[in-house]
Amino acid sequence: MVLLRISLFGKFRVCRDERPVPGIDAGKVQQLFSYLLLHRDRPHAREKLASLFWDSTTTAQSKKHLRQTLWQLQSSLDEAHSAQVIHVEPEWVQVNTTDDFWLDVALFEQTFLLAQGTAGRELSADDAQKLRQATQLYQGNLLEGWYHDWCLYERERFLHMYLGMLDKLMGYSEARRAYEDGIRYGQMILRYDLARERTHRRLIRLFYQAGNRTEALRQFDRCEAALSRELGVRPARGTLVLNEQIRADTLAADDPILMVLADDEDGLNAGINPEPTGLPEAISRLRQMRATLTLLQQQVDSCLEACRQALHE
Template sequence: MTTLQISLFGTLKCFYDDRLLELDARKAQELLCYLLLHPTQQHEREKLATLLWLDKSAPHSKKYLRQALWQLQTALDIGPTCPPLLLVDHQHIGIHPAADYWLDVAVFEQAFFAVEKQSGQQLEEKQVEMLQSVLPLYTADLLDGWYTDWSIYARERYQTMYLSLLDKLTEYLEVHHQYAAAIAYAESMLQYDRARERTHRQLMRLHYLTGHRTAALHQYDACVAALDEELSVPPAQSTVALYEEICADQFSLPGRKSDSTPTKGKDPTNLPRTTLHELQQIRSTLSALQNQVTQLIYHLEQR
């Protein structure tokens, strides 16, 4: 049974047999967190020293690394019965491949990759239960309050994963008519990105489907305000179209029967509004993904 438990969401916390391990030195904390976020690599000491002490000379940064490593090893000295967490030699420092520990971000990441290539509609019930059990691990952003380049990049990466999982669950719950739970997850997404237009549209639909037409219209107003304040852009045509459908009480879920059925060979512009709405949603999703990729490339280039 794993008795060493480490959490990186929010603030760093290390427990051994339910006892909090004291690790007060900030640089020792940074060293541990960086190693845990890259557990399969053995890192050169020189590169670690440069990463953690950018403003120091090489001799000084190497000295400070030795001090931080000693502080870290002292804090993690929890007896001979526990395999060492760190693998250390004269040139490299890393996580020991045989180390026995539990790490919240590792569990979270494993869940993300298990469903990464599936849409919310494709999730199976067991996968939904797994995600619902894992999401509470994300108590706050990764290493909240740290502003080193590497921690900011990692924080944004895990936040993107978190929003993706929330989005998948929201989509699954909407399709399965569990609207109240879907609303809760969608509102959680807006706490992290209030200008997330796709989520505003989800909430507009969900409020309308629960019989709260006024709430759906208010959600549109909130979307318009957020887009203007955060990005200085108007809502997408798909958002406006959804708003107009709700205003006219003409919104229906994609897949429901429509009065007009497309006929083979007809002009594609005559497709029913439900099909048009789906395509507009796909376009918006692709645009959001493109923005995320652009941001990730930017941060990688700055490293």
């Protein structure tokens, strides 16, 4: 069976054998199919779908439009795919989730959930590779050019996931001193959120760690300009302190604490659920805090030992 490929990132596309499936060009057909795909985990009442997509018509007219649109969608998919993609009942409609088709947002979200709760520096090489592959699926914002309320919410949700994945990869790269990779991920984030201060702060640090103090200072200037232009605010105190340390050349570029503090900012969870949503996530957060405290304690012990040795010399 030839795999049906459906893409919702960027431009809406449904392809078979790398060719667009005919008959899905109408706007309402694409909108209805996209909505069902995004909410594929449950059946949808036909009456609700009719009122959602044809709210300016009478109930009878909206049901007629839905019936015609479903027929057009099913006919096109049936010709392109041997299995039934849309399951239609007298009162309910749902995407057949057991069907064998490729959907970019499904793979993307699955990878996001697998990485949730794991700090960037703690990712395995395999996990990091999966995140890289998932970010490559993001060929633009969800259903670009559409401005329906249901679409705007989902677009924002997936954008947060995308930025969170890139945050994770920044942390992973910094922990392994792959500074150029970390810088590239940070720049990708700023293409979508230019006033994201924590990303500017991490880029400042990454440039400095890579030995490019000049570019680190320029990154602070870019951060200051973006915050002023888009939000009308000054950089936070932590960003100002970091800039002053770099100007004075007093920041320890390879300090492991920098990596721990950096990972505290890499918010894959922060994009969607800022607070723990259950016991497993709470346990994961506490373990991360314990690891941070352990590293800080080791650093303090090392400094104390150095001071003792200096006193005895």
